[in-house]
Structures are given as structure tokens and as C-alpha cells.
Amino acid sequence: MVDDTPPNELVRLWRLPVGPRLGRPAGLDVDLVVRTAVQLADRDGLPGATLPKIAETLGVTPMSLYRHIGSKEELLVLMADAALGTPPTFPAPVDDWRPALREWAFALWSGHRQRPWLTQLPIAGPPSGPGSVGWMDSGLRALRATGLDSGAKVGVVMVVSGYVRQADLLAQQLEQGRRTTGLDETETNRDYARHMARLVDPEHYPDAAELFSSGLFESATPPTTPDPTQDDFEFGLEIVLDGVAATIARTG
Template sequence: MAATTDDNGPAIPPAIESAWGLRERPPKGPRPGLTVGGIVDAAVRVADTEGLAAVSMSRVAKELGAATMALYRYVGSKDELLMLMVDAGYGPPPGPAAPEDDWRAGLTRWAWAEHDVLRQRTWLLHVPITGPPITPQQLGWLEDGLRCLDGTALAEGERMSALLLITGYVRNEATLTAQITEGSRAAGIEPGEMMPAYSRMVSRLIDPARFPSLHRVLTSGVLGQEDNPDDEFVFGLDRILDGIEALIRRRAV
């Protein structure tokens, strides 16, 4: 499928056209019941239940009871399918900040909404990011985040940078949590038991004279406590928002 071109700007790739409903469905064929949306929904179901590695055009075709080649009449490639899956996987944006919320409460809600999506659908973290958001749902998320900063003294570029900082933090925390969870389960350890086990092992390995700061952390008992990843998420998000708040105050002077 070739990209659409005109005199008003760069060519629009087929995947983006499909995401925005700008591409007409193919002429009637042997499986007229197939649609781009139905194919994407089936691919998301496979990813939700079997992981991203299980998603292929043939596996999705099997999910739909269709021939693999029939899918290519609607979705040109697996890369195109992945782009559409990410948009569908994120789902509708969380909505702008409530009238009673200030910018900080709004961005906190926005960050937690993305946090919850990525915790539920960890396969989203395995899809490579190939560029800035361009599909409808993703731009909707961006719009809602920007609206949270309406009325602040930040310049438009600073607002975009603030959202990039927050979403980068959310993705990093979600990736770290998912990898630790997968690693601990592979080792037969419940995720909440990993840090206590880690603390005991490090205590056996280090020399307090060589690692005095780490030794003080170990003796405080903080590493031996059952780890709640949400506590770490709250701490990091609050520190980022503290920094944005300091910048807003400085810009308002």
C-alpha cells in the first residue's frame, strides 16, 4: 500500500491513514467481514493473552478464522499492525483535569492512567518507539496532558518537555517493574520477596569498610522490607512534579 501524497505536506503512511479512518476498506473479497478494526482487536487479544512475541499475521489470521493473505488487504505489514495495536492498546485518553484540580493533580492523574495501562499491558513496552505520537488515541493522551498545564506560566515548548519527562519516567518505571517481576518469577521468587532476598545476599558479600554507605542502608533495614513498586512510583513522580512546580514558579516571577 503506497502512502498518500498531496501538496499540503509530507506523505501520510498507510498505517496512519488507517488509524485515522482515512483509508477506504478494500473492495469486497472472499472475507467481506474483515475490517482493520477487527484485525487490530484480534491482535491485541493475542498480545494480551500470549504476549507480543506471539503476534504474527498468521496467528492473527487464525484468531479470526481467515487466510493470512486476506489480512494484507487491510493491513500492509506487521509494522503497520503494531502501530495500530499500540493506539488501540492505550485506549481512550484519561480526559483533561477535573475543574477542581490544579495542574499538579491533573498531571498526577494523567501519569497514573498511563501507569495503569502499561502495568496491565506490558507488551506495549516491547513495541519499539519509532517517532513522536501521531495516532488518534496517542494524540488524545498528549492533548489531555497539555490541557493540565493550561494557565501555567510555562512556554509551549516547556509544556511538551514536561510531558515527555513524565511519560518517559512512567515507561521506565513500568519497564523496570515488568522485568523485575518476570525475573523473580523465573527464579521462583514472589516479586515482593525479591528485595529482602537481595538484602540478605548483599549483606553476605560486602565489606562495610569498603561500602560504608551501602552498609548503612543495609543495617537500616530498608532493603529488607517487602517492596511495593507503587511506593517507588509515587516518590519519583512527586520529585518530577516538584521540579516542574519550581519551574512554573520561576516563570511566573
């Protein structure tokens, strides 16, 4: 007979009821540990959410935390599952998948931008907690009427979520670079184009040389949103959605 009893990490991830444990510190549970870890990461970044710092904040010993989170690696999974919040809710049926999936992607992007440490978390496997499964369910619902099979829908959700994660990581790295130089995005682009125009040999890199001499970077318009990375995110997202549209069209 197959044992379908959930492993301990899933019991904790889904907050399934368990029997009382001797020696458990009063008031300490999975939710409190994870909530504290997320608050520390929000304040000090992911390096600030160590087990010793969590224990110090809660006034307990680091070893006592292992009764509730299992391991340091499991804590990261618990944090990731809790940190993104609630996904968009789409009433069924969703007649037009594109605006729904766009809304889903923007909600995911917003969550990542509010908590930059999310992209630093390792991807330990497929969605397995109530938070991550909720986001997957919402993305799948946006695609319900597309005619795609289940495998293709999962693939689309993975591609879009992967794009959001990578776009946020790139935005963070570019922002760090601008903080290092002290230049804003417009100044950075102009300096970049000016130096490249001098260095890039048209005989070896004809198309790149044409780009750098075109004036594109010098004439770029200022960002239209408070987050200067959002314009780039929107542009890339529409390209991804165009690819999804082409995939749906091929299914007939």
C-alpha cells in the first residue's frame, strides 16, 4: 500500500494540524517564525533573516526554531510561499486570456519589486505550498479558455513567471550599477552610447555600430512611470504574451 501521508515539510507548509509537542515554547509556531523571517528580510535583506537573528528577535534559542521549520532550507521555502501575498482573482470563465495574464504578471512583478530579496531565494522545486499553488491556480485560470492542454498551460505560467523573476533581477542589478556611478538612467544610457560609438568598429560589428551611432540612447524619452524599470518590463512582457498568442493560435 502506498503511504500518502504528507512529509513533515508539507505538513508545516500547509499548516496541517499535528499533536502537541513536549517542550514547545509557548506561543511559538510556524506562522510566527515565518512572519518574523519575512519582516527581517524586508528590513535588512535576505542576509538579515538568519536563524540566530530570528531567534534573537523572538527571544528564543536558535535550536528551538527547528521544531517548527525543520531546516534553514525549509525556512526559505516557507518564506517564499508566504511573501508574495494573494494573487489576482479571476471570475470564471475568463473570456480574454491576455489582459488576465497581463494582470497576473503585473501583480507578480509588483510583489517582487516590493520584496527584492525574493529573487535571491533558490527555486527548490515546483509549487507546493498554499501561496505558490494559489499563484499557479490564478495563472491557469487566466488560460482556461485558450484551448491549450494542461501541459502547455503550465509551460506558459512557468515562462511568464520566469520572465518576471529575471526582469526583476536585471532591474535590481541595473539599479545597483546606477547607485555605484551616481548617474540616472538617462545619463547612464548617454555615456554608454557615446563610449561604444567610439570603440565599436563598424567593420567588425556593423549592426551594433549602426545602433550606437543612431542617436537612440541620446534621444530616449524619460520613463513614464515612477519605477523606471517598468517601461522595459512592459515591453518585454508584451513580447512574451505575443509568443503565448502564437502558441494558442497554433492549437486552433
